[in-house]
Amino acid sequence: MTVADQPSFKARADAALADRTLKTAIERTTGTAERKRAAALSTFPEFEAARSRGKAIKDHVIANLDHYLETFERNAVASGARVHWAATDEEARDIVVRLCIEAGAKRVTRSKSMLGEEIGLPQALADAGIERVETDLAEHIIQLAGEHPSHIIWPAMHRTREQVAELFKADHVPAPDAEDPASMVQSARRVLREKFLSADVGISGANFLIADTGATCTVTNEGNAELTTTPPRVHIVTAGIEKLVPSTAHAFALLRLLVRSATGGELTQYTTFHCGPKRSGDADGPEEMHIVLVDNGRSTMIADEFREMLRCIRCGACMNHCVVYRQIGGHAYGGTYPGPMGAALTPVLDGLARSRDLAFACTMNGRCAEVCPVKIPLPTLLRAWRVRSWNDGLEKGVASAAVGAWAAVARRPGLYRLVSGAGVGILRLIGTTGWIKSLPFVGGWTKYRDLPAPSGGTFMARYKAERGKEAAK
Amino acid sequence: MSPASGPRVGLFVTCLVDAMRPQIAFATLHLLEEAGCIVEVPQKQTCCGQPAWNSGDNRDAAALARQVIAAFEPYDYLVAPSGSCAGTIAHYPELLGEDPVWGPRASALAAKTHEVLSFLVDVLGHVPTGQRLEASATYHDSCSGLRELGVHDQPRRLLAAVDGLELRPLEGDNVCCGFGGTFCIKYPAISNAIVGEKAAAIEATGADLLLAGDLGCLMNMAGKLNRNGSKVRCFHTVEILAGGGDGPAIGEPQ
Ligand code: SF4
Numbered sequence: 026m027t028v029a030d031q032p033s034f035k036a037r038a039d040a041a042l043a044d045r046t047l048k049t050a051i052e053r054t055t056g057t058a059e060r061k062r063a064a065a066l067s068t069f070p071e072f073e074a075a076r077s078r079g080k081a082i083k084d085h086v087i088a089n090l091d092h093y094l095e096t097f098e099r100n101a102v103a104s105g106a107r108v109h110w111a112a113t114d115e116e117a118r119d120i121v122v123r124l125c126i127e128a129g130a131k132r133v134t135r136s137k138s139m140l141g142e143e144i145g146l147p148q149a150l151a152d153a154g155i156e157r158v159e160t161d162l163a164e165h166i167i168q169l170a171g172e173h174p175s176h177i178i179w180p181a182m183h184r185t186r187e188q189v190a191e192l193f194k195a196d197h198v199p200a201p202d203a204e205d206p207a208s209m210v211q212s213a214r215r216v217l218r219e220k221f222l223s224a225d226v227g228i229s230g231a232n233f234l235i236a237d238t239g240a241t242c243t244v245t246n247e248g249n250a251e252l253t254t255t256p257p258r259v260h261i262v263t264a265g266i267e268k269l270v271p272s273t274a275h276a277f278a279l280l281r282l283l284v285r286s287a288t289g290g291e292l293t294q295y296t297t298f299h300c301g302p303k304r305s306g307d308a309d310g311p312e313e314m315h316i317v318l319v320d321n322g323r324s325t326m327i328a329d330e331f332r333e334m335l336r337c338i339r340c341g342a343c344m345n346h347c348v349v350y351r352q353i354g355g356h357a358y359g360g361t362y363p364g365p366m367g368a369a370l371t372p373v374l375d376g377l378a379r380s381r382d383l384a385f386a387c388t389m390n391g392r393c394a395e396v397c398p399v400k401i402p403l404p405t406l407l408r409a410w411r412v413r414s415w416n417d418g419l420e421k422g423v424a425s426a427a428v429g430a431w432a433a434v435a436r437r438p439g440l441y442r443l444v445s446g447a448g449v450g451i452l453r454l455i456g457t458t459g460w461i462k463s464l465p466f467v468g469g470w471t472k473y474r475d476l477p478a479p480s481g482g483t484f485m486a487r488y489k490a491e492r493g494k495e496a497a498k
Numbered sequence: 499m500s501p502a503s504g505p506r507v508g509l510f511v512t513c514l515v516d517a518m519r520p521q522i523a524f525a526t527l528h529l530l531e532e533a534g535c536i537v538e539v540p541q542k543q544t545c546c547g548q549p550a551w552n553s554g555d556n557r558d559a560a561a562l563a564r565q566v567i568a569a570f571e572p573y574d575y576l577v578a579p580s581g582s583c584a585g586t587i588a589h590y591p592e593l594l595g596e597d598p599v600w601g602p603r604a605s606a607l608a609a610k611t612h613e614v615l616s617f618l619v620d621v622l623g624h625v626p627t628g629q630r631l632e633a634s635a636t637y638h639d640s641c642s643g644l645r646e647l648g649v650h651d652q653p654r655r656l657l658a659a660v661d662g663l664e665l666r667p668l669e670g671d672n673v674c675c676g677f678g679g680t681f682c683i684k685y686p687a688i689s690n691a692i693v694g695e696k697a698a699a700i701e702a703t704g705a706d707l708l709l710a711g712d713l714g715c716l717m718n719m720a721g722k723l724n725r726n727g728s729k730v731r732c733f734h735t736v737e738i739l740a741g742g743g744d745g746p747a748i749g750e751p752q
Contacts, residue, residue: 250641349688385684388678388692389552389681390673412556413556415554415556418555428550432549435513436565458748458751459752469689474690474724477717479517480521485516485539486526487520487524490524
């Protein structure tokens with residue numbers, strides 16, 4: 026999905042703010058995630074050291090990406106997998122669809138992958154007339170609802186239990202007991218199991234690409250990735266090139282960070298390494314394994330400050346702790362990835378002109394960077410987008426013009442004293458009760474809150490007067 | 499430390515305090531002098547440039563940064579009653595780092611810039627005593643001070659020394675109030691939703707007072723509380739420490 030042809034960011038945010046059910050859903054999920062992460066970290070005293078190590082691993086790989094990509098390809102090919110390179114999202118979709126067609130696929134199963142969303146795979150499969158079965162419970166829900174993920178860990182977090190019950194009632198036969206979450210999960214399991222075994226191709230993402238073994242690694246809590254990748258005749262992995270790590274040990278170092286930061290668990294229920302197709306003597310596994318390595322803007326990021334974003338392990342902690350995300354949810358961001366990490370990435374993927382609001386719709390409070398397990402300085406990156414947007418002349422609003430005019434005055438202290446003195450005088454005339462209830466130019470403020478009137482003349486004027494008196498004594 | 503031998507401090511008033519609530523700067527001045535500092539108020543100061551910095555306008559931000567550097571580099575310290583402005587000054591080296599002349603000067607100023615509450619405790623080791631205020635208060639950690647400058651324990655230590663003041667924990671005290679400088683003007687509806695939750699959390703403490711270390715955040719929270727009809731009174735922490743707690747709170751007529 027791209028941000029083109031959508032209502033403006035503000036319109037999307039307003040719609041989200043007006044939706045109280047959405048707010049309930051967001052609070053349930055992010056609130057729980059925040060509490061569980063905090064509990065997990067309280068029993069993980071070496072978290073800071075682990076963060077530093079995680080950052081160092083990713084930085085090292087990114088600085089030596091060519092080397093690790095070649096190593097990975099060589100080892101993956103040696104294990105019997107086939108490796109495909111996609112420079113763009115379009116190339117990636119085309120490769121996957123072609124592989125499905127070559128496999129004669131009528132039905133494919135897919136386990137949750139944000140990269141698949143990024144390259145527009147669901148739509149591409151539909152366009153090719155291939156039935157797509159989402160096997161992750163949350164992805165199953167949004168497939169039924171005809172939606173996109175609103176969170177990178179919990180794609181259906183914008184839907185309450187009650188809304189999910191409605192969706193299942195309409196689709197599942199027999200309909201599950203809406204009052205009983207366990208019955209709903211059972212129902213999804215039954216519906217999906219039938220399809221797992223009849224799929225021709227299984228498509229997964231990867232949390233890590235292990236260079237020295239050529240294996241790919243997925244983590245899930247539902248076991249659906251294993252059922253997606255094992256029974257079908259063909260397994261296709263799509264992964265961004267930044268997912269590389271040197272070795273399995275490095276993957277585990279990052280897993281310790283990923284799982285605690287995402288769900289507050291110590292490990293996911295399932296951590297699976299896929300190394301090549303079925304070998305003679307293997308009990309099961311696909312006959313063919315294809316790995317599609319996707320660039321889609323990543324190699325351009327290496328050259329600039331957004332390189333730091335390539336460390337992202339997609340844990341979702343930044344959005345769970347973001348005051349803006351927790352008010353507007355994921356869809357309002359308009360790109361594949363929401364929240365702070367989405368605000369940093371979407372301009373790379375969709376262009377700054379179409380996503381410039383995202384960097385500005387941030388209070389710069391820094392909590393995202395504080396929780397990020399690989400120390401990505403998200404506010405610094407968002408400010409870098411602001412600088413580009415300003416320099417590209419995209420900031421044409423009244424607020425930006427006011428900043429320029431104000432700065433011109435602030436650069437002249439003498440003039441500034443006159444202007445601030447006059448401004449304070451006017452505000453004091455308007456706000457004789459102490460509060461200003463409405464004021465043009467800052468209508469955004471006074472629509473929702475009162476503005477305290479200045480409590481007296483400016484400090485600079487009063488200080489000068491008082492010290493002058495003292496000096497005269 | 500005798501007054502004559504104390505460090506020379508340049509007081510960075512901040513544009514918001516200068517215009518909206520001068521008593522915060524007077525209280526800061528008082529506390530610093532009481533702690534033995536020789537305090538001066540450089541006349542060439544206006545604003546740290548944060549609105550430009552936050553808007554991505556590096557050219558104006560750099561011009562204002564150079565102005566602040568020139569005005570404050572003669573002093574031993576720059577002290578501001580705001581974590582947000584002190585935090586912006588700490589970013590000057592990023593802004594001017596490439597400049598062979600201004601880069602080192604920016605780094606030198608950043609190294610001696612402090613937010614007032616942490617300056618009192620960490621640098622001067624001074625906890626004012628002898629203040630009395632019969633009230634309950636809750637404290638909000640403004641984000642820049644908390645995350646960029648590590649201001650957390652210092653205000654609590656300082657406030658614990660005020661006789662009669664009961665400090666009540668605020669649920670989510672480390673969560674942004676939704677101010678965000680230009681953010682609250684550009685995205686007022688989102689900002690309102692955030693400060694609405696903050697106001698509810700403040701009310702839930704049942705405290706008489708809301709204290710914080712940044713006037714921007716305080717105006718945001720006070721403005722929302724007042725719009726909601728709340729009785730909670732809002733002060734900058736230095737006002738309480740300097741004995742201003744029985745004077746008018748933010749938004750109360752003088
Ligand atoms: S930016 Fe950091 S916190 Fe956010 S998803 Fe990526 S790794 Fe997690």
